[in-house]
Amino acid sequence: MLKIWGRTTSANVQKVMWAVGELALPHERVDLGGPFGGNREPDYLAKNPNGFVPTIEDDGFVLWESNTILRYLAANPAGSAGATLEPADRRDRARASQWMDWELTVASPVFRPVFIGLVRTPAAQRDAAAIAAATETSIAAMTILDAALAGSAYLAGDTFSYGDIPLAVLVRRFLELVVERPSLSNIERWYTAIEARPAFREHVGGIPMV
Numbered sequence: 001m002l003k004i005w006g007r008t009t010s011a012n013v014q015k016v017m018w019a020v021g022e023l024a025l026p027h028e029r030v031d032l033g034g035p036f037g038g039n040r041e042p043d044y045l046a047k048n049p050n051g052f053v054p055t056i057e058d059d060g061f062v063l064w065e066s067n068t069i070l071r072y073l074a075a076n077p078a079g080s081a082g083a084t085l086e087p088a089d090r091r092d093r094a095r096a097s098q099w100m101d102w103e104l105t106v107a108s109p110v111f112r113p114v115f116i117g118l119v120r121t122p123a124a125q126r127d128a129a130a131i132a133a134a135t136e137t138s139i140a141a142m143t144i145l146d147a148a149l150a151g152s153a154y155l156a157g158d159t160f161s162y163g164d165i166p167l168a169v170l171v172r173r174f175l176e177l178v179v180e181r182p183s184l185s186n187i188e189r190w191y192t193a194i195e196a197r198p199a200f201r202e203h204v205g206g207i208p209m210v
């Protein structure tokens with residue numbers, strides 16, 4: 001059985017759990033990291049030397065890095081009950097991977113100071129100028145995403161895929177925290193469709209941001 005290490009409040013764990021929900025994969029999840037600790041223990045570091053979450057083990061095969069895990073799970077149809085997250089066309093797969101990489105290299109890094117500043121930092125200790133600067137940079141990134149969604153229902157075309165998962169987890173946080181923002185009508189339309197997915201509601205939308 002697929003085993004997943006990581007706390008449900010982690011955005012990266014949410015990506016994996018959402019995919020597991022979409023694919024209806026039998027699994028066991030173990031709370032780890034954050035308030036649960038355990039991610040610096042030797043046994044865990046032997047699996048994931050970075051000490052981050054999530055990590056999965058599938059029939060003895062250990063893998064970390066959330067977006068890589070998404071691709072791995074999507075490529076293995078066992079237990080998926082007919083569901084799929086991997087685009088059939090190679091260009092659509094490339095497009096999905098492009099946006100998954102963009103989430104890691106652009107969107108998440110620029111948004112992180114907003115999240116840390118507003119969610120994990122006590123009000124009296126917040127750096128308002130740093131949060132404001134990161135907010136503007138995040139809006140600029142979301143404007144790129146909004147433009148990309150003008151021509152298709154989802155990021156890899158007209159079908160939901162693993163390409164949507166990392167950015168939808170991030171966009172949920174962006175929309176809740178950046179209240180004063182320009183109109184992003186394509187993101188809002190896309191996110192409304194995302195919110196309707198039961199696996200998203202269970203593993204992302206229904207989890208408090210902490």
